[in-house]
Amino acid sequence: MTVQPLMPPEAAQAVNDMLDNCACVERDQNVLILAAVDGLHGGRNIVDETVIAWIQAGVQARGAHPSVLWVDMPVRRNVLWPEFATRDTVWRIPPIVKNAMKAADLFINHVLDLSSEEELRELPETLKEFKLPMVRNMATTAPLMMSAWARTPHDLIAEIRFRTGEMVVTGERWELTHPNGTHLEGKVGKAPGGKEVYPYWRRNGYYRPFPDGIYPAVNPVGCEGVFIFDHMMPVWARHIGVPPAFSEPVCLTVRDNKVAKVEGGAEAAVLRDFLKALANAIGEDGAYEIRAPHGGVHPSALVSAAQCPDPDYREFIASFHPSSLHMHLGQAGHNRDFPYNLHTAVELRGATLKIGGKVLHDNGRLGVADDPRVQAVAAKYPDRPGLDGARWLYT
Numbered sequence: 001m002t003v004q005p006l007m008p009p010e011a012a013q014a015v016n017d018m019l020d021n022c023a024c025v026e027r028d029q030n031v032l033i034l035a036a037v038d039g040l041h042g043g044r045n046i047v048d049e050t051v052i053a054w055i056q057a058g059v060q061a062r063g064a065h066p067s068v069l070w071v072d073m074p075v076r077r078n079v080l081w082p083e084f085a086t087r088d089t090v091w092r093i094p095p096i097v098k099n100a101m102k103a104a105d106l107f108i109n110h111v112l113d114l115s116s117e118e119e120l121r122e123l124p125e126t127l128k129e130f131k132l133p134m135v136r137n138m139a140t141t142a143p144l145m146m147s148a149w150a151r152t153p154h155d156l157i158a159e160i161r162f163r164t165g166e167m168v169v170t171g172e173r174w175e176l177t178h179p180n181g182t183h184l185e186g187k188v189g190k191a192p193g194g195k196e197v198y199p200y201w202r203r204n205g206y207y208r209p210f211p212d213g214i215y216p217a218v219n220p221v222g223c224e225g226v227f228i229f230d231h232m233m234p235v236w237a238r239h240i241g242v243p244p245a246f247s248e249p250v251c252l253t254v255r256d257n258k259v260a261k262v263e264g265g266a267e268a269a270v271l272r273d274f275l276k277a278l279a280n281a282i283g284e285d286g287a288y289e290i291r292a293p294h295g296g297v298h299p300s301a302l303v304s305a306a307q308c309p310d311p312d313y314r315e316f317i318a319s320f321h322p323s324s325l326h327m328h329l330g331q332a333g334h335n336r337d338f339p340y341n342l343h344t345a346v347e348l349r350g351a352t353l354k355i356g357g358k359v360l361h362d363n364g365r366l367g368v369a370d371d372p373r374v375q376a377v378a379a380k381y382p383d384r385p386g387l388d389g390a391r392w393l394y395t
């Protein structure tokens with residue numbers, strides 16, 4: 001018999017917030033809670049049984065019906081190139097998982113391999129087909145669920161994210177700078193789907209990350225300059241075959257929204273070859289396109305080694321901190337045969353992004369921190385980590 005693990009008050013704050021304000025669990029819903037077995041034993045889909053049991057109990061307490069599914073994810077190579085899989089040859093969502101998704105009203109997902117932003121295109125397409133909202137719970141272990149990162153009110157991050165998105169205005173000029181010599185600039189193009197406005201709430205969407213932490217990506221037009229970076233977000237670092245923290249900075253020269261030159265050490269050489277292979281798969285225009293300056297909005301998105309022993313996962317969490325900004329290399333959206341969501345995020349810590357002369361972030365300082373609408377949400381939660389993230393870090 002398994003004993004229900006006792007839930008400490010820190011975890012209760014986070015679990016309740018996630019279920020009520022991110023998942024928005026309703027009575028009588030069938031809720032699929034998914035986790036992968038490798039994550040219990042040092043694999044990349046990091047998870048523990050305690051968090052799964054807390055969430056299961058929380059779903060049940062709301063009058064809904066939780067079903068927990070522990071699955072094997074396909075064993076496969078990390079590095080995706082030089083030959084890229086196609087839609088026909090790529091690994092698939094396991095069929096039992098897909099059938100469980102079909103029968104669910106809500107999906108709470110703890111499997112990193114099934115993230116809609118970085119992995120298979122099949123996943124977001126399936127969510128849409130099944131009209132299935134997915135919570136991507138990234139606080140997948142008990143220490144992470146107790147962290148200030150998970151205890152920061154979900155509504156506060158949503159407000160910060162939305163108000164930051166409001167600062168991204170189609171037609172204005174943007175400028176990204178860093179003391180390391182980075183200087184990129186261009187115009188803000190239209191938002192995804194050709195929309196004029198960028199901000200949107202996630203509440204009714206199929207994709208609901210918990211904790212949330214990134215604002216909508218700027219669609220750059222006529223981007224020019226240099227981008228010097230020494231980090232890559234871990235999922236695509238693994239797929240390309242470079243470490244998330246580089247041994248030497250890489251300097252990208254960008255002309256008219258395209259990568260014109262890649263200079264640096266060992267990682268630059270790998271990136272050059274990767275982009276060449278990508279050009280073979282999706283064409284030069286898509287492979288060398290640079291897109292999406294955007295970054296983190298979560299003031300407490302830094303965790304200690306005691307809270308998360310895996311250094312790559314700590315890097316992943318840190319990419320949601322306001323000190324982190326990233327660009328994406330490559331655009332595969334126009335190539336229907338390419339099976340992955342290309343999310344090659346090259347990352348800078350401590351940069352400044354301005355749009356239309358207004359500061360979105362400045363080395364971790366958020367432009368919306370003084371917005372009275374953001375302050376009003378923060379004031380509702382005086383006992384929780386909020387805009388004062390620096391006072392709660394690593395707790």
Ligand SMILES: [Fe+2]
Nearest residue numbers: 217292326345
């Ligand atoms: Fe991104």
